[in-house]
Amino acid sequence: MIVAEHLRKTFPGKGKNAAPVIAVDDVNLIARDGEITGLLGPNGAGKTTTMRMLYTLMQPETGRVLIDGLDTTSHANAVRRALGVLPDARGVYKRLTARENIRYFGELHGMSRADIDARTLELARALQMEDFLDRQTEGFSQGQRTKTAIARALIHDPKNVILDEPTNGLDVMTTRGLRSFLRQLRDEGRCVVFSSHIMQEVAALCDRIVIIAQGRVMAEGTPDELRERAGIDNLEDAFVRLIGSEEGLHA
Numbered sequence: 001m002i003v004a005e006h007l008r009k010t011f012p013g014k015g016k017n018a019a020p021v022i023a024v025d026d027v028n029l030i031a032r033d034g035e036i037t038g039l040l041g042p043n044g045a046g047k048t049t050t051m052r053m054l055y056t057l058m059q060p061e062t063g064r065v066l067i068d069g070l071d072t073t074s075h076a077n078a079v080r081r082a083l084g085v086l087p088d089a090r091g092v093y094k095r096l097t098a099r100e101n102i103r104y105f106g107e108l109h110g111m112s113r114a115d116i117d118a119r120t121l122e123l124a125r126a127l128q129m130e131d132f133l134d135r136q137t138e139g140f141s142q143g144q145r146t147k148t149a150i151a152r153a154l155i156h157d158p159k160n161v162i163l164d165e166p167t168n169g170l171d172v173m174t175t176r177g178l179r180s181f182l183r184q185l186r187d188e189g190r191c192v193v194f195s196s197h198i199m200q201e202v203a204a205l206c207d208r209i210v211i212i213a214q215g216r217v218m219a220e221g222t223p224d225e226l227r228e229r230a231g232i233d234n235l236e237d238a239f240v241r242l243i244g245s246e247e248g249l250h251a
């Protein structure tokens with residue numbers, strides 16, 4: 001379970017007399033086990049910055065993040081063991097094969113070779129990556145790179161999974177495969193959080209949606225609750241009303 005309370009992050013403005021950028025401004029959210037929680041918002045809304053604070057890459061200026069009840073600041077190592085992360089920069093090692101990329105992360109987590117091999121097989125099957133598992137990742141398609149990075153993030157069987165725009169740039173079939181994989185993670189009782197700027201993506205997958213715009217949470221709830229709150233049946237129109245703009249919501 002992931003709890004974020006009063007998160008704030010600003011960046012210094014670049015250029016002469018530039019004002020600081022308030023990327024995240026008092027964000028609160030709860031992502032529960034056995035649920036998929038989607039962070040939805042237009043470009044520049046603060047999704048990536050929020051996620052970076054959730055997965056310990058950035059320190060919030062105010063507030064705190066609890067992963068399974070542990071504070072990310074005081075228990076950073078225990079928290080990292082409980083997290084699987086697909087960052088915005090996928091960063092697979094291009095000289096290694098997909099299997100070697102995955103194995104390397106397993107070794108960093110101190111797993112035995114037998115456990116790494118067994119879990120790699122399981123993930124490769126679930127993500128449909130058997131036909132490129134032993135290819136060097138240089139020249140991989142975007143989907144192949146994303147799958148490798150996801151398998152690598154999940155090698156140590158983490159309870160909580162955070163994915164930054166996992167379906168970005170993927171074709172329809174790969175997206176469908178990935179969606180069913182995320183549902184599988186949810187059905188295994190994991191806490192799954194992912195970000196997207198595409199309303200249809202979030203609507204197709206999420207149990208709960210957190211709508212972020214201009215660094216703030218604009219609305220939060222199940223798709224049905226959000227429809228009800230906006231007083232509109234069509235989810236796309238409900239989002240536009242809740243966010244106050246159409247900008248960036250479309251693929």
Ligand SMILES: Nc1ncnc2c1ncn2[C@@H]1O[C@H](COP(=O)(O)OP(=O)(O)OP(=O)(O)O)[C@@H](O)[C@H]1O
Pocket residue numbers: 011012021022023041042043044045046047048049050197
């Ligand atoms: N390292 C940084 N230095 C300066 N400004 C930053 C930095 N990182 C993010 N920002 C700014 O913070 C705001 C939020 O950015 P963020 O990347 O969190 O948004 P996002 O919702 O993930 O957007 P996208 O969907 O385009 O990836 C933006 O205005 C961005 O320019």
